[in-house]
Amino acid sequence: xxxxxxxxxxxxxxxxxxxxxxxxxxxxxxxxxxxxxxxxxxxxxxxxxxxxxxxxxxxxxxxxxxxxxxxxxxxxxxxxxxxxxxxxxxxxxxxxxxxxxxxxxxxxxxxxxxxxxxxxxxxxxxxxxxxxxxxxxxxxxxxxxxxxxxxxxxxxxxxxxxxxxxxxxxxxxxxxxxxxxxxxxxxxxxxxxxxxxxxxxxxxxxxxxxxxxxxxxxxxxxxxxxxxxxxxxxxxxxxxxxxxxxxxxxxxxxxxxxxxxxxxxxxxxxxxxxxxxxxxxxxxxxxxxxxxxxxxxxxxxxxxxxxxxxxxxxxxxxxxxxxxxxxxxxxxxxxxxxxxxxxxxxxxxxxxxxxxxxxxxxxxxxxxxxxxxxxxxxxxxxxxxxxxxxxxxxxxxxxxxxxxxxxxxxxxxxxxxxxxxxxxxxxxxxxxxxxxxxxxxxxxxx
Numbered sequence: 251x252x253x254x255x256x257x258x259x260x261x262x263x264x265x266x267x268x269x270x271x272x273x274x275x276x277x278x279x280x281x282x283x284x285x286x287x288x289x290x291x292x293x294x295x296x297x298x299x300x301x302x303x304x305x306x307x308x309x310x311x312x313x314x315x316x317x318x319x320x321x322x323x324x325x326x327x328x329x330x331x332x333x334x335x336x337x338x339x340x341x342x343x344x345x346x347x348x349x350x351x352x353x354x355x356x357x358x359x360x361x362x363x364x365x366x367x368x369x370x371x372x373x374x375x376x377x378x379x380x381x382x383x384x385x386x387x388x389x390x391x392x393x394x395x396x397x398x399x400x401x402x403x404x405x406x407x408x409x410x411x412x413x414x415x416x417x418x419x420x421x422x423x424x425x426x427x428x429x430x431x432x433x434x435x436x437x438x439x440x441x442x443x444x445x446x447x448x449x450x451x452x453x454x455x456x457x458x459x460x461x462x463x464x465x466x467x468x469x470x471x472x473x474x475x476x477x478x479x480x481x482x483x484x485x486x487x488x489x490x491x492x493x494x495x496x497x498x499x500x501x502x503x504x505x506x507x508x509x510x511x512x513x514x515x516x517x518x519x520x521x522x523x524x525x526x527x528x529x530x531x532x533x534x535x536x537x538x539x540x541x542x543x544x545x546x547x548x549x550x551x552x553x554x555x556x557x558x559x560x561x562x563x564x565x566x567x568x569x570x571x572x573x574x575x576x577x578x579x580x581x582x583x584x585x586x587x588x589x590x591x592x593x594x595x596x597x598x599x600x601x602x603x604x605x606x607x608x609x610x611x612x613x614x615x616x617x618x619x620x621x622x623x624x625x626x627x628x629x630x631x632x633x634x635x636x637x638x639x640x641x642x643x644x645x646x647x648x649x650x651x652x653x654x655x656x657x658x659x660x661x662x663x664x665x666x667x668x669x670x671x672x673x674x675x676x677x678x679x680x681x682x683x684x685x686x687x688x689x690x691x692x693x694x695x696x
Contacts, residue, residue, distance in 0.1 A: 277314035277379055279372040280331070283591035284557040285311060285497055289329060292340055293347045299429040300355045300422070307354070310371045313505065317444070320462075321350050321359050323374050331501055337443070340486045340494050341436025345423065348437065349462075352422030356415065370627050370656045416462055417471070424475045433483035438472045445469055492522075499523035503530025522548065533565045541565055556585035560592055567599050576603035583615075590619040590626070598632055601639065609639050620652075627656035644673030648680045651687050660691050667691075 286309060294304045307325040312318075318330040327350050329343075337343060353359060369377070420437075427434045445466065476482070486494070503511050503526065511531035515524040529544030542565060549558045563578035579596035586592055597612035597619075616633040623629060634649035647670035654663035667684040674681040 277312050277316075277330070277375060279375055280311045280313045281591045281594075282311065282500070283560065283586065283589045284500065285334075286591055287589065288493060288497060289334075289343065289347075292344050293327070293351070295430040295432070296344065296348045296351050296426045299426040300351050302351070302354065307351075308371070310375070312375060315505075319346050319350055321353050322378055323369075324359070325354055326371070326374065327351075327354075328375065331505065335498055335501055335505075337440065338494075339436060339439075340490050341433060342440040342443075343436070344427065344432055345434065345437025345440045348423035348426045349419050351426060352419030353415065355422055356418050369658075370625050373656070373658060416468065420468055420471060424472070427483060428479065428481070431481070431483055433485045434472060434476050434479070435482075435485060438469070438476055441469045441472055495521075495523045496526060499527035500530065503527040503534070506531075508532070508535035522551075529561070533568075538565065538569050554585055556582040556592065559585065560595075563599060564595065567595070567602075572599060572602045575599045576608065588618070588622075590622045590629070593619050594626075594629055594632065597636070601632070601636055606640075609636060612636055613640065620649075625656060627653040630656065644670050645680055647673065648683050648687075651684060655687055655690070660694070663687055664691050 289311075290304070290309055293307065293309060297304045297307055302325070307327060310326055310328045312328050312330045314330045315332040315335075316330055317333045317336050318328075319333055320328050322328065327347070329346075333346065334343065423437060424434055427437065445468075499515065500523075502514065506514075508531040511527050515527040515531075517528070519525075525544055525548055529541050529548070532538075532544060533541035542562065545558055545562045545565065549555070549562065552558060559578050559582035563575045563582060565575075566572075566578060567575035576596075576599045579592075579599050582592060583596050593615040597615040600608045600612040600615075613633065613636040616629055616636055619626060619629040620633060630649045630653035634646045634653065637643075637646035637649060647666045651663045651666035651670060654660070654666060664687070667687040670684040671681055674684070
């Protein structure tokens with residue numbers, strides 16, 4: 251798992267491990283292969299029902315305890331951990347996703363500048379929320395750059411929808427759920443959960459209520475749809491509910507204090523979610539022996555679960571046992587070979603473990619990540635480091651130029667691009683990419 255909790259590192263190294271000392275009250279983009287894949291599984295049939303290719307939408311997880319979700323800057327769906335932790339069933343999350351996809355299909359998306367819509371996930375989030383973040387490549391001690399944003403009222407103006415748009419998104423959501431063979435009961439439950447907040451002061455309202463105007467009419471409309479539906483659709487299966495419990499346990503382990511997690515998931519609870527949460531809490535409080543004992547027990551029970559191997563790799567890496575970490579990550583990659591949120595940290599551990607063969611394989615993985623996620627500055631930076639280890643100076647400079655562009659560091663990007671052209675033959679793909687970067691910088695200056 252990689253919950254990137256360093257608000258001062260933006261999304262530069264998206265796969266950096268969550269550190270207990272870096273918790274921040276500010277919302278921050280996080281990465282977790284397991285949670286992303288599960289939520290993406292909920293969204294895929296809904297996107298298809300809306301006529302949208304699932305690969306065209308970007309799901310972005312945000313570490314923040316508030317209940318919120320929104321779409322902005324193109325087909326970017328932001329889901330807050332507070333939302334994931336507040337509900338008990340995937341059905342409610344499906345309802346929220348269907349509604350947000352309704353906003354996308356209805357053209358209700360907050361439009362930002364073209365440059366921002368090509369920005370990294372954290373840069374986009376920071377702009378929307380007006381958060382000050384550091385943009386150096388994964389270094390918490392880097393200088394900060396204040397990304398333009400605004401106050402809460404400005405954010406509301408950017409993200410808020412009209413009641414007509416909310417109604418239209420609801421109607422679209424009902425259709426998407428019905429076409430997908432899914433029940434809208436979860437959407438009703440979510441609306442009822444939030445409806446009472448209309449009477450709460452703005453100071454204490456969840457942002458979802460402020461940007462998605464609620465009304466009793468919306469609740470009545472949702473209930474009417476469920477009552478008249480010819481096919482009620484399916485609700486979450488026992489297996490899906492168990493998987494969702496695991497998501498909540500994982501988030502508790504990484505976000506709550508270790509002691510709070512251990513108190514909540516007591517030692518006599520032998521369920522998988524409880525053992526998962528305890529292992530994470532023990533790792534975070536520095537008890538690596540107990541943490542590894544817990545995760546090894548889960549691996550023994552489910553040896554083909556890539557996320558258990560991934561967590562073991564993270565635990566070992568963060569405790570300086572890089573060789574063992576690389577082995578654990580390689581086991582995870584063997585089970586889940588093409589996931590960018592997993593390939594990133596695996597490649598980092600493999601490169602640090604050393605050896606030409608491992609480094610070459612790590613480079614291949616990072617090249618794949620940048621292909622799948624071209625707006626991932628952390629992947630570009632690690633790729634640059636990998637190329638540097640192999641003495642591919644020109645290619646390294648191109649990759650670092652890409653990382654700097656995504657982080658808004660245009661001067662550094664230009665420097666690296668010119669360096670790349672000095673080392674690469676004119677007309678080669680790398681040289682041309684560097685030229686594109688230099689031209690973009692010049693155009694943006696104008």
